[in-house]
Amino acid sequence: SSKGPQLRAGTPKAITAGRWSRGAGLIAFVLWELRHPRPILDVRRFAHRRFAGANLAVALFFLAVFGAFYYLTQHLQFVLGYDALATGVRMLPLAGAVFVGSALTGYLTPRVGMKWTVSAGMVGGTTALALLTRIDAGSSYGDLVAPLIILGLAIGLALSPCTDAIMGSFPESELGVGGAVNDTSLELGGSLGIAILGSLLATSYSDHLSDATAGSRLPASALATAQDSVGAGYAVAQGIGDKARQLAAQAAHASDPQQAGQLKAQAGQLAEGARQMKDAVGSAFADAVAHTSLVGAVVLGVGTLAVALLLPRGTAPEAEPAEEEEKELVGSGANQPG
Structure with a gap:
C-alpha cells in the first residue's frame, strides 16, 4: 500500500483540489466555447x-x-x-x-x-x-x-x-x-x-x-449536541425534561421520605433547566x-x-445578435460545398 499522503473526501486538501478542478473545468469550458464554430452556449452573450x-x-x-x-x-x-x-x-x-x-x-x-x-x-x-x-x-x-x-x-x-x-x-x-x-x-x-x-x-x-447558556450546569457534551442545529437543541431540552419526569416518578414511589425529597428537588432543578434550555434555544435561533x-x-x-x-434603460429590448448569428450560421451552411 502507498505510504504517501492520502487525499480523503472532506479534508482541506480534498476541498481545495475540488475547487481548483471546478475552476479549471469552467475555464476550459469558456475557452472551448469561444473557439468552437457552433458553441452550446456563446459566452459572448454575457457581454x-x-x-x-x-x-x-x-x-x-x-x-x-x-x-x-x-x-x-x-x-x-x-x-x-x-x-x-x-x-x-x-x-x-x-x-x-x-x-x-x-x-x-x-x-x-x-x-x-x-x-x-x-x-x-x-x-x-x-x-x-x-x-x-x-x-x-x-x-x-x-x-x-x-x-x-x-x-x-x-x-x-x-x-x-x-x-x-x-x-x-x-x-x-x-x-x-x-x-x-x-x-x-x-x-x-x-x-x-x-x-x-x-x-x-x-x-x-x-x-x-x-x-x-454561559454559567449554566449544562454538560459540555450536551451543549455541543444542542449547537448542531435548532432541532438538536430542542431535543436536548426535551431529554432534560424527560429525565426530570423520571426522577419525579421515582420520588413518588420512593419509600424513604428523605430520598423522595432529594429526588423531587433534583426533578425540580432539571425541569427548570429544561425550560431554560428551551428558551435559550428559541432565543438563540431567533437572534x-x-x-x-x-x-x-x-x-x-x-x-x-x-x-x-x-x-x-428603456422599454425596448437591447439589440442582441441572436437573429444575426442565426442568419450567419444558415448562410455559412448554405455556402458550404455539397
Missing part, C-alpha cells in the same frame, strides 16, 4: 448588459430567497411549534403575493421598462429581509406576515422580466439553451444561498446559544435568523445597485 444583468438578478435574488426559505421554515416549525402542514399553510401569503407581483410586472414592464420593475422587485426583497431583522424570541407568526407578502410581491415583480430577457436573447432554435441558462442562474443562486446563509445561520445560532437576514439584506441591496447599473 450584453441586458442578458448579464438579468442573469445576475436571478442568481442574487434566489440566493437571498432560498436562504430565507431555509431558515424561515425552521423558525416556524421549531421555534413557533407548527407542524409541516401548518408551516406550508402559513407560507401561502408569499405564494399569493407572487401572483399579484407577476400581474403587476405584466402591466408595468411595457410602460416603465425592465430596469425599473426588476430594480423595484429587488428593493422589495431587500426590504423584506430587513424587516426580518426584527425577529426575536418574543416574535409570533404575525411578525412574519408583512415580510412574506413583500417578498412574494418582489419575486413576482423581478423574476418574470428577467426570464423574458434571458429567453429573448436567444433565437428560436436555441430556446432550450436559454431555458438552461435561466435555470442554471436560479439553481446557482439557490445553492449559494442555502450554503452561505445556511452556514452563517448555523454559526450564529451556535454562538448565541453558547452565550445564552440567528435576525443576524442572517441582515447579511442577506446587505447582499441583495448591493446586488440591487449592481443590477440597476448594469441593466439598460
